[in-house]
Amino acid sequence: MTTTALPVQSSTSVPATAGRPRRPRSRPLAAGLGFLAPFLLVYAAFVVWPVLQALRMSLYDWDLLGFTRQFVGLANYRRMLWGTEMTWTIGHLALVRVLLLAATAAVVARGLQRGSARRSLIAVAAAGLALVLVLGFHPGAGGAWNDPAFWASVRHTLAFTAISTPILVGMGLAMALALHGSHRGTGFYQAAFFLPYVLPISAVTLIWSYLLNPDRGLIARVVGVVGVDPIAWLSDPDLAMWGIVLTTVWWSAGFNLVLFLAGLQDIDPSLYEAASLDGAGRWQTFRHITVPGLTQVSVLVSVTQLIASFQVFGQVYIMTRGGPGDSTRVLIQHIYEAGFRDLQLGYAAAVSLFLFTVMAVVSAVQFKLVSREA
Amino acid sequence: MATTSATPPGAALRAPARAAERQPLRRRLRPGLYHAVMLAAAFVWLAPVLWMLSMALTPNDALQRETVGLVPAGLTWSNFVDVFRVGNMPRWFFNSFLVTTVTTVLTVLFCSMAGYAFAKIQFTGRALLFAVVIAGLMVPKEALFIPLFLTFSDAGQQNTYQALFLPRIAFPLGVFIMTQFFARVPSEYAEAARIDGAGRWRTFWSIMLPLARPAMASLAIFTFVLTWNDYLWPLVISTEREMFTVTTGLASLQSNFAAATEVGSLMARGLVGSLPLIVLFLLFQRQLIRGITLGSGEK
Secondary structure (H helix, E strand, O other): OHHHHHHHHHHHHHHHHOOOOOOOOOOHHHHHHHHHHHHHHHHHHHHHHHHHHHHHHOOEEEEOOOOOEEEOOOHHHHHHHOEOOEEEOOOOOHHHHHHHHHHHHHHHHHHHHHOOOHHHHHHHHHHHHHHHHHOOEEEOOOOOEOOHHHHHHHHHHHHHHHHHHHHHHHHHHHHHHHHOOOOOOHHHHHHHHHHHHHOOHHHHHHHHHHHOOOOOOHHHHHHHHOOOOOOOHHHOOOOHHHHHHHHHHHHHHHHHHHHHHHHHHHOOHHHHHHHHHOOOOHHHHHHHHHHHHHHHHHHHHHHHHHHHHHOOOHHHHHHOOOOOOOOOOOHHHHHHHHHHOOOEHHHHHHHHHHHHHHHHHHHHHHHHHHHHHO | OHHHHHOOHHHHHHHHHHHHHHHHHHHHHHHHHHHHHHHHHHHHHHHHHHHHHHHHOOOHHHHHHOOOOOOOOOOOOHHHHHHHHOOOHHHHHHHHHHHHHHHHHHHHHHHHHHHHHHHHOOOOOHHHHHHHHHHHHHOOHHHOHHHHHHHHHHOOOOOOHHHHHHHHHOOHHHHHHHHHHHHOOOOHHHHHHHHOOOOHHHHHHHHHHHHOHHHHHHHHHHHHHHHHOOOHHHHHHOOOHHHOOHHHHHHHHHOOOHHHHOHHHHHHHHHHHHHHHHHHHHHHHHHHHHHHHHHOOOO
């Protein structure tokens, strides 16, 4: 369609410009900057500048109402990351640190195998070891974190990410596999599974707050038929996060479905033909063609999902306000409330930069994965 | 079975016989079973939306007495009529519509221009600028709402439309998508235009943009959905009820006491607030999905 429009376009432009001399393209710099100017302007103002501004604010005691703007050095960071009576022990968070160490070793080993640049491998190793080392610090006897609510919100965010990511990725993959192939009507099923993704988050929470309601919800009614007592999903501190996860899975599994389906369609069809020529069964075909063909996209989806899960906010804030107690309070809520409830923009900026750093690192990994593929 | 020609002769003799026994039954049962399972799964998946619709069609007082199933109890349209008569919903709808449309148009335009410059104009510093923009892909917007808020509040721009749409336009992913697209357009098109005496702007406007229509459509739909559903930034920057969007407005209703007594009205509002996206989705599902796969860097 677009290519047929082309000759028409150029032939109509001929009479209009025939009399004029050809314009020499002598100033590509001006042209390039001209085309880039509108984007670069908003980019500088609303992406680059806020990063610098956050760095500055995090060094200040910066009141939302503008009464105090006082330089305090690293006090905000000390409040966020430090505590009283701090000690360092080898056994603190042992499991997490051992896993981290193993992950670092795995990445470096793989890099050595593939002959990656030595410098980047050293950087990865150094960052991993430093993190393992730093995680050994914690408040000793009689001490406490300066801001325990910050650490609680980090824990809840990590818990949400750890629970929701495998479920969301697994669901997306399962749906994609179910839809892949030449069945008729898959378009309809795909639309059904994908539809919730386009709903505004507040419409999703509206439905799910009622669905999960133990007295009036549809879920309680359905399980009631089987004789199971209704579960008070959102008012039980142990279950609230699962209620949020359930809501999130329904809302965004379709997104992963789409990515996996694209990945499945990218697998060279001739591989399947060759397999069937060789008399491979369904399982063998799946095991030796589909699975390896999906490795790259699976990693990509997982990392994308990790980034998305780490910024969870809307569903939590609307459905539970971080409760009951603070059992579902996540990092962005901590930032939001530090800034707009406690009016401490400086501290909020420091916590923002913490989130920023974590997410930028994961995004960098994702970017590396994508650009390696391209 | 064309495959038998490639298998050993012995197998070729036995295989058709076995296939002839088994195939008809399998052929008849398999698709039926597949569709039964998939239809059930799709129904369960959509049940929450159907339940929402059922509640929206049920009178509020009936909902206070009992829980309805997927079939409404006592059909009424009044919940839907009230969406546009009672409360701020029409205003929020207008706000969302305005902000989303402006954001989408400007994002697509700016990203297309930038993508064209990066892909088709050779100028000094191009690689460096591109690296700077690509670095923006790694900047999480959700971690920047505190300094962004300060920028707008210092300028006295809280509760304005420009505050709602400006930060959204800076969308490095869009530039990435459009650059990828333009890089694949053969340079002969631009050459032909140059020979015709068209300037760069004209080449871009009347040749490149029409060529880029599919990519622009994907970016536009993707941007529209993301912007309409944006929650955190409107929550931060729009504090007056009149300046809420559909997304933040609906959220504000849920913490309200009316949430307990006017469930039907609430569900109707949720459905109406989602309607533009549902319609858009049904019309442009393909473009949206393409936008997502392009944006993930997969293609």
